[in-house]
Amino acid sequence: MTDEPLSPGHRWAITAAVMLVTGMQIIDTSVTNVVLPHLQGSLSAGVEEVAWVVTSYLAANAIVIPATGWLSSLLGRRRVFLICTILFTVSSFLSGIAPNLEFLIVARVFQGIGGGPIIPMSQAIMWEIFPLKQRGLAMSVWGIGIMMGPIFGPTLGGWIADNWSWRWIFYINLPIGLAGFFMASAFLFDPAYLRKPGRVDALGLVLMVLGFACLQLMLDRGERLEWFDSWTIVALGLVAAAGLVGFVLRELTADEPVLDLSVFTDRNFAVGTGFMAVVGVGFYSSMVLLALYTQKLLGYDAWTSGLVLAPAGVGNMIALLIAGRLVARVDQRPLLAMGFLLNGIALHQMSNLTLSVDYWTLVWPRFIQGFGQGFIFVPLSTLALATIRKDRLGNATAAFNVIRNVGGSCGVALAATLLSRRSQYHQTTLVGHVNLWSVDTAARLKEWSDHFLKEGGDSFTAQSRALAMLYRDTVGQAQVLAYADEFWLLSIMFFAITLLVPLMRRIRSEPLVADARHQERVEGMEELRPTRASP
Numbered sequence: 001m002t003d004e005p006l007s008p009g010h011r012w013a014i015t016a017a018v019m020l021v022t023g024m025q026i027i028d029t030s031v032t033n034v035v036l037p038h039l040q041g042s043l044s045a046g047v048e049e050v051a052w053v054v055t056s057y058l059a060a061n062a063i064v065i066p067a068t069g070w071l072s073s074l075l076g077r078r079r080v081f082l083i084c085t086i087l088f089t090v091s092s093f094l095s096g097i098a099p100n101l102e103f104l105i106v107a108r109v110f111q112g113i114g115g116g117p118i119i120p121m122s123q124a125i126m127w128e129i130f131p132l133k134q135r136g137l138a139m140s141v142w143g144i145g146i147m148m149g150p151i152f153g154p155t156l157g158g159w160i161a162d163n164w165s166w167r168w169i170f171y172i173n174l175p176i177g178l179a180g181f182f183m184a185s186a187f188l189f190d191p192a193y194l195r196k197p198g199r200v201d202a203l204g205l206v207l208m209v210l211g212f213a214c215l216q217l218m219l220d221r222g223e224r225l226e227w228f229d230s231w232t233i234v235a236l237g238l239v240a241a242a243g244l245v246g247f248v249l250r251e252l253t254a255d256e257p258v259l260d261l262s263v264f265t266d267r268n269f270a271v272g273t274g275f276m277a278v279v280g281v282g283f284y285s286s287m288v289l290l291a292l293y294t295q296k297l298l299g300y301d302a303w304t305s306g307l308v309l310a311p312a313g314v315g316n317m318i319a320l321l322i323a324g325r326l327v328a329r330v331d332q333r334p335l336l337a338m339g340f341l342l343n344g345i346a347l348h349q350m351s352n353l354t355l356s357v358d359y360w361t362l363v364w365p366r367f368i369q370g371f372g373q374g375f376i377f378v379p380l381s382t383l384a385l386a387t388i389r390k391d392r393l394g395n396a397t398a399a400f401n402v403i404r405n406v407g408g409s410c411g412v413a414l415a416a417t418l419l420s421r422r423s424q425y426h427q428t429t430l431v432g433h434v435n436l437w438s439v440d441t442a443a444r445l446k447e448w449s450d451h452f453l454k455e456g457g458d459s460f461t462a463q464s465r466a467l468a469m470l471y472r473d474t475v476g477q478a479q480v481l482a483y484a485d486e487f488w489l490l491s492i493m494f495f496a497i498t499l500l501v502p503l504m505r506r507i508r509s510e511p512l513v514a515d516a517r518h519q520e521r522v523e524g525m526e527e528l529r530p531t532r533a534s535p
Helices: 008-043 052-075 077-096 101-115 118-129 132-163 173-187 202-221 231-253 261-265 267-297 302-309 311-326 332-350 359-385 390-433 439-454 459-498 509-533
Strands: none
Touching: 008 052, 008 077, 008 101, 008 118, 008 132, 008 173, 052 077, 052 101, 052 118, 052 202, 052 390, 077 101, 077 118, 077 173, 101 118, 118 132, 118 359, 118 390, 132 302, 132 311, 132 359, 202 231, 202 390, 231 261, 261 267, 261 390, 267 302, 267 332, 267 359, 267 390, 267 459, 302 311, 302 359, 311 332, 311 359, 332 359, 332 459, 359 390, 390 459
16 A cells, blocks of 8 residues: 555556456456357357356446455455456466366356456556546546457457467457556555454345346346247246345445445436446447347358447547546536537437448448547546546446446347347238339349359249349348337437536536545545544
8 A cells, every 4th residue: 555646657557457358357347248259169069058158248347346445445456456467367278178068158257347447447546546637547548448449459359360279369369468467566555544344244246246246147038038928037027136136235234245236326426426337338239229220131251240340449539538538627517418419410420321331431320429428437437537536436437338348239129129120020011011012123134134144043933033132221221210210319318418517516626635644644544543542
């Protein structure tokens, strides 16, 4: 522990160590999705079985993230960070050498346990080591690491799997994890305010594990199992609801809770976490939708689809650097509102996509969306965390990231479900309007029939194939309309929450510095009082 002011060199050394490990964890979370077909062939597994490689990791993440602040108090934040780094690295090696699917799933569970606390701890560390006027820059650096993973991870994972092997997406973590471990052990330290809890809230831990694990499993498996038509999903939903309600009630009444929910009494933090849930829904669902659109409807390969997503990372990086410099100098709320509006505009542009759209028409809205995300993340983090006491910061960042993860999981689940439902709706509507006696329909059928006749088919086969192609065109158009519906709804969501930005209070750097100094003086006096009263 140290109360000495950090030198710029020490501050940036901690930043490098923390962001190295955080970036590794974030990228690894997203790259696994694109190698599932490779895993199927290599491990002789079905689609449902291989999906557990992703599900097991996400479930383990969901379980451990809420306990991050409590674990830091119990074991020390430096020790927890080092344990998580080495556990994640070793589990990556075990995932790479996995001889069968069962071994890989177990390794991924431990990888999820190791990776979960890294993100909230890294955010708390970055927030603490920088002075108030530089915290916008700190959150920009942290945001670049967080946002780059989902954007560039799939492209990187696809390239590695295609050119080397799926095992290398795990092996590549070994040198990064070891470097991060040694750097963190050399530069990281425990803050002076950490206090070890007197007892373990066992009931709270059990309820937390049940609630968050079942919730994550329900969200991840729901679309595959037809949601509440499946007794498995119904059971998971009931256990998740009971576990989470019990967990909240327990944490509100426990003397030393696993997750201190009192941080939600801060208005900025409560509103900010609500915004973060919406941002999680919009960011992750739109990314998944665009990846599916380019690969399933436009026929792009994984690499080209990744190149469509990548410009958002460029826009995001530019905006994060600009927002990081502005956030301490101006009212943060207009910056946040501008970020929401830019996302709404970008998603509205995506709702006008067609089957003949070219690459650059896809790229421009993604760039705008990424640019808008940068103007959301830094102001939102500043507004939500600036008024949280340091001794509650670990709980606050844990809750902040739990909400982000739940929002992202809900967004992906809702996007997949709505896409299926709206595709069926539009398909039924379009088929009902297809009239074989229509001049346009007859011309289209003749065009396809002539095409197949030229390929050497007889007239009966040509007509049958022409009808099949007409049906395929109808299904494709129905899917385009379904994607358009989803992008339109997401744009409306961002436009709507822009109206709620005034609910947050502006953060001014000067009063906060004075308040922080006053708080330090009060805490110092309270620590001296028992000493003066002692004989």
